Amino acid sequence: MSGLLTDLYELTMAAGYFEAGIASRTATFELSVRSLPKQRNFVLAAGLAQAVEYLQGLRFSREEIAYLRGLPQFARVSSRFFDMLGDFRFTGDVFAVPEGTPLFAGEPMMTIRAPLIEAQVPETYLLSALTFQTLIASKAARVVHAGGGRDIVEFGTRRAHTPEAGVLGARAAFIGGCVGTSNALAGYRYGIPVFGTAAHSWVMAFPNESESFRQLQKLLGAHTVQLIDTFDTIEGARKAAALGRPLWGVRLDSGDLASLAKQVRAILDQAGLRDARIMATSDLDEFKIHDILAAGAPVDVFGVGTELATSGDAPAMGAVYKLVEMDMGGIKRYTAKRSQGKMSTPGAKQVFRLADHDVLARSGECCGGGAEALLRPVILAGELVEPLPTLVDARKRAAECLAKLPPALRSLEVVEPFRVEHSAELIALTEQTSRNMP
Amino acid sequence: MSGLLTDLYELTMAAGYFEAGIASRTATFELSVRSLPKQRNFVLAAGLAQAVEYLQGLRFSREEIAYLRGLPQFARVSSRFFDMLGDFRFTGDVFAVPEGTPLFAGEPMMTIRAPLIEAQVPETYLLSALTFQTLIASKAARVVHAGGGRDIVEFGTRRAHTPEAGVLGARAAFIGGCVGTSNALAGYRYGIPVFGTAAHSWVMAFPNESESFRQLQKLLGAHTVQLIDTFDTIEGARKAAALGRPLWGVRLDSGDLASLAKQVRAILDQAGLRDARIMATSDLDEFKIHDILAAGAPVDVFGVGTELATSGDAPAMGAVYKLVEMDMGGIKRYTAKRSQGKMSTPGAKQVFRLADHDVLARSGECCGGGAEALLRPVILAGELVEPLPTLVDARKRAAECLAKLPPALRSLEVVEPFRVEHSAELIALTEQTSRNMP
Numbered sequence: 001m002s003g004l005l006t007d008l009y010e011l012t013m014a015a016g017y018f019e020a021g022i023a024s025r026t027a028t029f030e031l032s033v034r035s036l037p038k039q040r041n042f043v044l045a046a047g048l049a050q051a052v053e054y055l056q057g058l059r060f061s062r063e064e065i066a067y068l069r070g071l072p073q074f075a076r077v078s079s080r081f082f083d084m085l086g087d088f089r090f091t092g093d094v095f096a097v098p099e100g101t102p103l104f105a106g107e108p109m110m111t112i113r114a115p116l117i118e119a120q121v122p123e124t125y126l127l128s129a130l131t132f133q134t135l136i137a138s139k140a141a142r143v144v145h146a147g148g149g150r151d152i153v154e155f156g157t158r159r160a161h162t163p164e165a166g167v168l169g170a171r172a173a174f175i176g177g178c179v180g181t182s183n184a185l186a187g188y189r190y191g192i193p194v195f196g197t198a199a200h201s202w203v204m205a206f207p208n209e210s211e212s213f214r215q216l217q218k219l220l221g222a223h224t225v226q227l228i229d230t231f232d233t234i235e236g237a238r239k240a241a242a243l244g245r246p247l248w249g250v251r252l253d254s255g256d257l258a259s260l261a262k263q264v265r266a267i268l269d270q271a272g273l274r275d276a277r278i279m280a281t282s283d284l285d286e287f288k289i290h291d292i293l294a295a296g297a298p299v300d301v302f303g304v305g306t307e308l309a310t311s312g313d314a315p316a317m318g319a320v321y322k323l324v325e326m327d328m329g330g331i332k333r334y335t336a337k338r339s340q341g342k343m344s345t346p347g348a349k350q351v352f353r354l355a356d357h358d359v360l361a362r363s364g365e366c367c368g369g370g371a372e373a374l375l376r377p378v379i380l381a382g383e384l385v386e387p388l389p390t391l392v393d394a395r396k397r398a399a400e401c402l403a404k405l406p407p408a409l410r411s412l413e414v415v416e417p418f419r420v421e422h423s424a425e426l427i428a429l430t431e432q433t434s435r436n437m438p
Numbered sequence: 439m440s441g442l443l444t445d446l447y448e449l450t451m452a453a454g455y456f457e458a459g460i461a462s463r464t465a466t467f468e469l470s471v472r473s474l475p476k477q478r479n480f481v482l483a484a485g486l487a488q489a490v491e492y493l494q495g496l497r498f499s500r501e502e503i504a505y506l507r508g509l510p511q512f513a514r515v516s517s518r519f520f521d522m523l524g525d526f527r528f529t530g531d532v533f534a535v536p537e538g539t540p541l542f543a544g545e546p547m548m549t550i551r552a553p554l555i556e557a558q559v560p561e562t563y564l565l566s567a568l569t570f571q572t573l574i575a576s577k578a579a580r581v582v583h584a585g586g587g588r589d590i591v592e593f594g595t596r597r598a599h600t601p602e603a604g605v606l607g608a609r610a611a612f613i614g615g616c617v618g619t620s621n622a623l624a625g626y627r628y629g630i631p632v633f634g635t636a637a638h639s640w641v642m643a644f645p646n647e648s649e650s651f652r653q654l655q656k657l658l659g660a661h662t663v664q665l666i667d668t669f670d671t672i673e674g675a676r677k678a679a680a681l682g683r684p685l686w687g688v689r690l691d692s693g694d695l696a697s698l699a700k701q702v703r704a705i706l707d708q709a710g711l712r713d714a715r716i717m718a719t720s721d722l723d724e725f726k727i728h729d730i731l732a733a734g735a736p737v738d739v740f741g742v743g744t745e746l747a748t749s750g751d752a753p754a755m756g757a758v759y760k761l762v763e764m765d766m767g768g769i770k771r772y773t774a775k776r777s778q779g780k781m782s783t784p785g786a787k788q789v790f791r792l793a794d795h796d797v798l799a800r801s802g803e804c805c806g807g808g809a810e811a812l813l814r815p816v817i818l819a820g821e822l823v824e825p826l827p828t829l830v831d832a833r834k835r836a837a838e839c840l841a842k843l844p845p846a847l848r849s850l851e852v853v854e855p856f857r858v859e860h861s862a863e864l865i866a867l868t869e870q871t872s873r874n875m876p
Contacts (some may be wrong), residue, residue: 004623005601007593009634011622016636016657022643029639056603067626071659073634116643123637124621127596128604155445158565158756161573161599162606163443166566169514169599183562184449185442188505196447196511200782201467201761204773205460205554219454223511229777231875252606256779302595306754315753316744323639335642339667339692437669 001057001144004064006124011068014117015077018084023117028325028348031126032108037135037314038269041409042102042418044141044398045109046172049388051126052378055094060085066162070157090118097304097351098389100137100175101374102405104418107351107360109134111375116326123321131319132165133172134249139286140176141306141402145410146286148293152300153195155281156309169309175394182303190391197225197251197279197303204230208241210239222246225279228264229254237264239273249277249300257282258297265298267304277301285312285413287424324348334433346433349426352377356406361423439495441526442502444562449506452555453515456522461555466763466786469564470546475573479847480540480856482579482836483547484610485571489564490816493532496560498523516766528556532817533801535789536827538575538613538836539812540843542856545789545798547572547757549813554764561759569757570603571610573749577724578614579840581671581742583723583848586731589739591633592619593719594747607747612830620741626828635663635689635741642668648677660684663717666702667692675770677700680711687715688736695720696735703736715739723750724850762786772871784871787864788813794844799861 002201004011017023033043060068065082066073103109109130112119116318144152154173170181178195187194198216206212209230214412217224228236228250240250249405250268252260257280267275277300280292285307292299306312322344323335348363352371359367367373377385391395408415422430442449455461471481497504503520506512528551541547547568550557582590592611595604608624618631625632636654644650647669655662666674678688683734688706690698695718706714718730719741727740744750759772760782772784786801790809797805804812815823827835846853860868 002623002626004626005605006622007595007620007634008622008625008632009620009636012634012658013636013640016640017643019657020644020653025643027639027643040531064626068622071625071632072630073658076659078658107519120637120639123639124596124604125601128598128601131597132599132603157445158562158759159569160566161570161603161748161753163563163566165570165599166562182445182447184444184446184506185440187446187509188440188442188502193512194446196445196450196724198447198451200775200777201465201558201561202451202454204761204775205455205463205465205764206458207766215454215458219457219514220511221514230775231777233778255630310599310753315599315748315750321596321639323642326643328645337638337642337668338670339638340671342692360796376547376685390749 001054001059002064003058003060003121004084005065006121008073010121010123011053012073013120015074015081016118017117019080020076020199022114025329026112026113026327027119028111028118029119029123029321029322030108030324030349031130031319031321033103033105034318034320036105037138037311037317039313039414040138041411041415042138042405043134043317044137045097045101045103045134046099046137046175046394047130048096048099050129050133050168050376051092052094052384052388053120054125055090055379056384058088058090060088062086086383089382090114090122091382092118092323092379093377093381095375096378097374098376098397100401102401104358104420106356106420108349108375111348111363113348115367120400127319127321131212133168133315135317136169136172136308137176137398139308140173140178140252141398142286142412143308144177144290146289146412147302151179152177153301153303154178154308155303156305157183160304160309166309169421171391173308174241174391175398179308179397192330192391198227200227202231203227209236210243213240213243217246223248226250227253234263234267235259237267241273243268244271244273247273247276249279251279251281253281257299258292258295261292261299272282279303281305283307288315290412293339320344336430336436338434345426347426347429357421358418359421359423360426362429365423365425439497440490440502441496441498441523441559442505444559445510448559448561450511451558453512453519455558455738456519457515462553463767464765465557465761465799466549466551466553466555467557467561467759468546468762468787469548469568469757469759471541471543472756472758474543475576475749475755477751477848478576479850479853480576481572481755482575482614483535483539483541483572484537484575484613484832485568486534486537486816488567488606489548490569490822491683491825492563492567493528493560493817494822496526496528498526500524521758522610527820528552528560529762529820531815533813534816535812536814536835537832538839540839542796542858543840544858545796546787546813549786549801551786560656565757565759569755571606573608573744573752573755574610575614575836577746577749578611578616579836580724580850581727581746582615584727584850587741588737589617590615591739591741592616592746593741594743595621597744598747606748609829611746612829613836615833615837630829633770638668641665645741647674648681649677651681655681655684662685664688665691671698672701672705675705679705679711682709682711685711685714687717689717689719691719695737696730698732699735717741719743721745728850758782772867774868775870776875783864783868785864795857795859797859797861798864800863800867803861803863
């Protein structure tokens with residue numbers, strides 16, 4: 001994990017802290033959800049495994065250090081700083097909500113307590129790694145909800161922002177409730193179930209459509225999914241039906257999916273293929289899936305690509321990484337900024353979840369019985385506290401947590417926000433910090 | 439480059455072609471822009487260097503092959519296929535438009551002519567790698583245009599869809615005209631100029647704002663950019679001005695940027711700091727930059743993050759990878775699909791660019807004098823024809839090509855599309871192919 005995979009200013013600030021003699025003072029940073037993305041009633045935290053991997057593997061190679069040394073911004077920095085970078089390791093503490101946890105505006109996803117320099121450098125990487133997977137998992141939860149129990153497969157790598165983002169997007173979509181992915185590397189690396197059909201090129205590579213269907217059947221047996229829209233969906237369905245079993249099902253990829261699904265279902269049923277499934281794809285999102293099902297279309301499985309892999313309607317979220325506590329030479333100071341429209345809240349925090357609201361409290365506070373404390377120790381003094389939950393556990397947690405939330409929050413429309421109260425102690429700290437500001 | 443970083447169906451189709459005995463037949467695939475992304479009058483091709491790197495490094499490891507062998511979808515596939523995968527190399531030809539070339543709806547960005555199996559497997563990776571950078575370069579060109587000659591710095595890694603996408607996004611943004619990036623690894627790896635200021639945490643890590651400004655000045659000298667909005671922008675500007683030189687400038691990151699820029703300019707000028715620049719950041723895009731400048735705000739440099747790194751208003755584009763020619767055992771067949779709303783055009787093609795329109799022609803056709811043929815050989819028989827243009831050359835090409843287009847196309851609003859004519863030969867081939875469809 002290259003230490004350079006961050007914004008330059010993290011590194012110039014690191015040098016400045018070092019030169020000012022405050023690099024090893026303990027600082028607490030908070031990575032939190034400033035606001036929910038558009039059209040979202042919650043986000044589902046994801047990406048913690050990659051964040052941990054990064055923090056534990058973060059290093060600066062000799063060549064990378066030489067590069068920094070040559071930059072004009074580092075001209076005044078002493079050699080001792082660059083020597084230190086060669087030994088740079090993350091030795092701090094990390095508290096985070098488990099993957100699959102729903103979060104709301106203003107809530108922290110991760111708290112980092114470490115020597116100032118070690119907490120500053122990872123800012124950029126952590127923001128990107130955590131918010132990307134969080135966006136995709138959150139979108140997946142909506143799409144899965146729209147599917148009303150039907151399987152949703154993530155098909156979006158070709159639209160992901162780099163192929164590697166496709167692998168991690170598949171991981172996040174699985175946490176959000178998808179049954180699997182088309183991405184073979186995601187299957188290999190994370191054990192996510194992999195699915196696939198065939199492309200139009202398959203159909204066109206053989207002398208005719210029927211021959212391509214026959215060849216697919218021979219290859220895949222009971223896993224055969226015939227893509228029937230290359231020339232004419234209804235004709236394609238007839239040809240697939242004529243070949244009979246083995247057949248998992250057919251895929252529709254263009255046209256009026258709801259209407260075509262009904263016609264194709266009739267063709268399959270008339271051929272005695274009542275167990276053959278219909279899969280639909282073609283620029284789907286949660287709203288289109290809702291409409292297709294509302295029209296009574298007999299679609300059994302949806303493959304969702306672009307919208308899922310890019311969180312198309314909300315491709316970014318306003319997460320921030322803010323200094324909340326700082327050791328000022330033996331005196332602990334609570335910090336916040338009051339920039340217009342971007343105020344932050346001081347102090348390390350805990351989120352307590354109750355049935356119908358959350359309490360954002362100061363870290364160390366207690367909350368009444370039945371409340372779940374969401375932030376848990378993940379890394380202490382640079383070492384993993386215990387193995388992270390498996391991906392299957394994260395997916396299960398997401399489903400269980402979502403089921404416990406007020407049902408309206410799972411709506412596709414934006415509803416009244418889930419209430420997040422600040423504890424009396426946090427309010428007092430915020431007011432006190434504000435009074436002490438210049 | 440893992441061969442598994444693709445959709446599973448590319449690999450099952452590969453197995454199917456192999457089993458059907460047609461894996462080594464020559465096929466031509468075309469990666470083209472089906473439609474322009476929302477709010478775009480053109481796209482700027484980018485990502486070719488990464489596509490080439492992938493094609494030349496594409497391999498299947500023993501462990502990856504063992505994984506595939508264990509999947510139920512491969513249960514009927516012979517051992518010979520898996521043996522072949524161990525030796526899999528891309529040995530085909532690639533024709534592509536150079537990075538930095540503007541393209542329009544319906545135009546190919548890349549043509550792959552290779553044994554069917556070798557051309558099929560890379561589909562997913564190529565689509566993702568090429569469209570992602572193309573989206574970012576295209577967005578950058580708009581932002582740069584809105585800046586009207588002022589420098590635009592790409593600041594978006596923290597919002598990129600994975601940190602690594604931030605590095606490649608920085609590369610694409612540079613092609614699109616940004617002067618540099620905040621991403622240190624992009625500087626190290628691609629030689630892109632790197633820029634940075636300081637974060638709010640820097641200001642808060644010192645006993646007071648003035649002290650943090652003094653420390654930054656000591657660290658960065660003439661590169662100092664003071665972030666002045668942590669508590670109050672006007673007060674911050676006064677404190678920065680009081681410290682005088684050395685000072686590159688100040689950064690505004692919240693509030694009414696146009697109004698604040700005017701007030702801050704006056705403060706700097708009154709302090710005799712007429713050469714100190716004002717940089718603005720805070721969720722900017724091309725429209726906000728346009729408005730800020732239209733209001734006469736004295737902003738010298740814009741830092742653009744989220745919207746640039748995610749192409750926020752159009753985070754995906756409809757690029758497709760379609761089989762256009764196929765050797766059917768000695769007979770060449772031209773192929774197309776006619777799926778509703780997603781028709782494709784048969785045959786390998788060339789794009790000729792003229793002053794006020796393009797001609798999409800069959801590959802091998804000639805076009806009148808003055809026309810530039812956009813698709814050029816990049817890889818022949820698996821080998822790079824010549825070194826790819828440098829990143830600086832790609833950036834220069836983008837600027838030159840954009841300057842030659844009708845000025846209206848550079849507008850931020852959607853205008854009348856640039857005309858793309860089909861040659862008589864291409865029209866004839868399309869009609870003939872359509873007649874031969876089932």
